[in-house]
Amino acid sequence: MARQGTGRQLDLLATLDFHMSTTAIYSDIALPTATGTRRTTSTPPTCTRSSTRSAPPIDPLWESRTDWAIFKSIAEKLSQVAPECWGGKDVVLTPILHDTAAGSPSPMTMQDWKRGQIDAIPGKTMPQIAVVERDYPNLYRRFTALGPLMEKLGNGGKGMSWRTEHEVEQLKRRLNGVVTEEGPTEGKPASRHCLSMRPKSS
Numbered sequence: 001m002a003r004q005g006t007g008r009q010l011d012l013l014a015t016l017d018f019h020m021s022t023t024a025i026y027s028d029i030a031l032p033t034a035t036g037t038r039r040t041t042s043t044p045p046t047c048t049r050s051s052t053r054s055a056p057p058i059d060p061l062w063e064s065r066t067d068w069a070i071f072k073s074i075a076e077k078l079s080q081v082a083p084e085c086w087g088g089k090d091v092v093l094t095p096i097l098h099d100t101a102a103g104s105p106s107p108m109t110m111q112d113w114k115r116g117q118i119d120a121i122p123g124k125t126m127p128q129i130a131v132v133e134r135d136y137p138n139l140y141r142r143f144t145a146l147g148p149l150m151e152k153l154g155n156g157g158k159g160m161s162w163r164t165e166h167e168v169e170q171l172k173r174r175l176n177g178v179v180t181e182e183g184p185t186e187g188k189p190a191s192r193h194c195l196s197m198r199p200k201s202s
Contacts, residue, residue, distance in 0.1 A: 016070060033067050034060035075143040082136030090134060093127040138184050145185035146171065 015027040024030040039056050060066065065073075111117035113125050122129045135142065146168065154163040171189035172178050179185045 016067060018064070031070055032062070032064040033070060034064045039066045072140070072144065075140040079137055079140040082139065088134060090132050092130050092132045094130060095127045096123070135184070141179070141181070141183050141185045144191050145179050146189040146191055148188070 012029070013023075013027045014029040014031065015021070015024045016031045016033045017024045018033050018035045020030070034056075037057060039060070111125070113120040118125050120126045150164050151168050154161055154165075155167075156162065168189060177190055179188050179190055
């Protein structure tokens with residue numbers, strides 16, 4: 001979405017793309033990302049119920065980097081300046097998603113609470129309301145480690161969920177190792193875990 005189409009003034013518009021798209025042209029910052037042949041990729045399971053992981057045949061060219069590497073750098077820099085700029089708590093609205101337990105009892109004819117057609121009930125007739133604690137100084141640490149909810153709540157999607165204690169232990173002992181640096185992520189698996197926790201290839 002380019003700056004003119006936002007309907008409001010943006011302080012900063014950044015884009016990750018592998019070519020100079022229209023959005024990148026109007027961006028304040030355009031970060032070159034690596035193409036598919038220059039990053040680790042995986043194919044979804046086929047009728048054989050197997051997933052294939054492919055290593056990149058060549059490294060990213062020039063100043064391009066993988067999306068993962070770019071976001072890691074942003075998280076690291078943000079963590080460095082965060083103590084001076086951000087912190088505290090935010091109120092977050094989470095929409096009611098389809099194919100979930102919360103969205104299942106929704107009637108065929110929807111009524112809008114903002115127009116006074118129905119009472120505003122969080123999680124039923126309006127989005128869920130939650131207070132989220134922001135921990136920006138530890139953003140990089142949390143971004144590069146597996147979060148605690150995988151052990152507590154498990155993984156899921158499309159209204160289905162399953163326990164993942166076995167996968168978490170496998171990541172700790174055999175694949176990724178654990179974070180040894182003191183902090184909120186100490187003892188958690190390092191975050192090279194996409195395929196293990198991916199619903200299609202778990």
